[in-house]
Amino acid sequence: MSKSTAKASSDTALIKYWGKKNEELRIPENDSISIVLDGLDTVTTVEFDEHFTQDEVMLDEAKIGSSSVEYKRVVKQLDRLRKKAGKNGLFAKVVSKNSFPRATGLSSSGSGMAALTFAAAKALGLELTQKELSIFSRLASGTACRCAVGGFAHWMGGDTSETSFSKTIFDKNHWDIRDVIVVVSDQKKKITSTQGHKSAQSSSLFKPRQKGINQKIKDLKKYIAEKDFKKFGELVEADCLEFHSVLLTSKPPLVLWQPGTIQVINEVQQMREEGIECYFTINTGFNVHALTLPEYEAEVKKRLERLSLVKSIILAKVGGGPKILDEHLF
Ligand code: DP6
Numbered sequence: 001m002s003k004s005t006a007k008a009s010s011d012t013a014l015i016k017y018w019g020k021k022n023e024e025l026r027i028p029e030n031d032s033i034s035i036v037l038d039g040l041d042t043v044t045t046v047e048f049d050e051h052f053t054q055d056e057v058m059l060d061e062a063k064i065g066s067s068s069v070e071y072k073r074v075v076k077q078l079d080r081l082r083k084k085a086g087k088n089g090l091f092a093k094v095v096s097k098n099s100f101p102r103a104t105g106l107s108s109s110g111s112g113m114a115a116l117t118f119a120a121a122k123a124l125g126l127e128l129t130q131k132e133l134s135i136f137s138r139l140a141s142g143t144a145c146r147c148a149v150g151g152f153a154h155w156m157g158g159d160t161s162e163t164s165f166s167k168t169i170f171d172k173n174h175w176d177i178r179d180v181i182v183v184v185s186d187q188k189k190k191i192t193s194t195q196g197h198k199s200a201q202s203s204s205l206f207k208p209r210q211k212g213i214n215q216k217i218k219d220l221k222k223y224i225a226e227k228d229f230k231k232f233g234e235l236v237e238a239d240c241l242e243f244h245s246v247l248l249t250s251k252p253p254l255v256l257w258q259p260g261t262i263q264v265i266n267e268v269q270q271m272r273e274e275g276i277e278c279y280f281t282i283n284t285g286f287n288v289h290a291l292t293l294p295e296y297e298a299e300v301k302k303r304l305e306r307l308s309l310v311k312s313i314i315l316a317k318v319g320g321g322p323k324i325l326d327e328h329l330f
Helices: 069-085 108-123 130-140 142-147 193-197 206-226 229-248 259-273 294-305
Strands: 002-015 020-022 032-048 056-059 092-098 152-156 165-170 178-183 278-281 288-292 312-318 323-325
Touching: 002 108, 002 142, 002 206, 002 229, 002 278, 032 108, 032 142, 032 178, 032 206, 056 069, 069 092, 069 108, 069 130, 092 108, 108 130, 108 142, 108 323, 130 142, 130 165, 142 152, 142 165, 142 193, 152 206, 165 206, 178 294, 206 229, 229 278, 259 278, 259 288, 259 294, 288 294, 294 312
Parallel strands: 056 092
Antiparallel strands: 002 032, 002 323, 032 092, 032 152, 032 312, 152 165, 178 288, 178 312, 278 288
């Protein structure tokens, strides 16, 4: 019997990954940059025991049925790690808890799959490098590839499994950016990112977006290095809108925003006109990340939480990579 627990944080992409060159290996069409978010966290305990007769998965207090997509995704990742460790057929119990609503566009698969990978690898006695952990995490969820490293993370898209992994380009202490996360709905989104990626190339805007991506990556790195919040925010927002334009023009169209999403966007723009520096970004979903600086955080929170369509606010800041914890969930 061996048991390990890991905590990993989710992230928000600043320059987003959309579309895959290789679906099975999750090789992305483009590089991406994110900040890992301390405040959107998943804790996962994995126990392997030769007496178990099947894998068991509990997510947020509920047992996950073996025919569900979530269960199959977890088992597939356990299989990759079991194979690496030469322990095929050794079943596991997995218990995982999120500090935020899952499957609502807040990248819970990123923190979830990174935490699962770190906990399972440790429980199996695997000694993996950071690069290997990023690669293994990527195989389960693209976002997890960045969550596996922490800070300001650059996922180098690559062309092969070996060359597609993330690096921390600036650590979490480099620049104190705050993320006021606005939950306008905690209902599960109708389409997962994994499904959405498949239709990326069907948008007439996909190719033009790809053409400009490497320049955006270069520019964003520079703005982060210089801590130029205005240029940083304008670029992040522009990439978000370009990404959603690809979604809107995909076949079938992916219209993910809800009325509350627009209300938050309008308020962020209004605050900026008043000199309160904040910028929005939205992943595959409807909930909004309002990025700001520490001196504006309280005001941004106050302004956004009083909007009629806002359900709740979560505060996050730039966080580190996954950690192994001594305390287990069971
Ligand atoms: C819009 O990583 O959730 O958030 O690789 O299929 O697990 P899979 O998809 P996922 O896609 C993330 C899409 C995005 C952009 C980003 O995080 O870079």
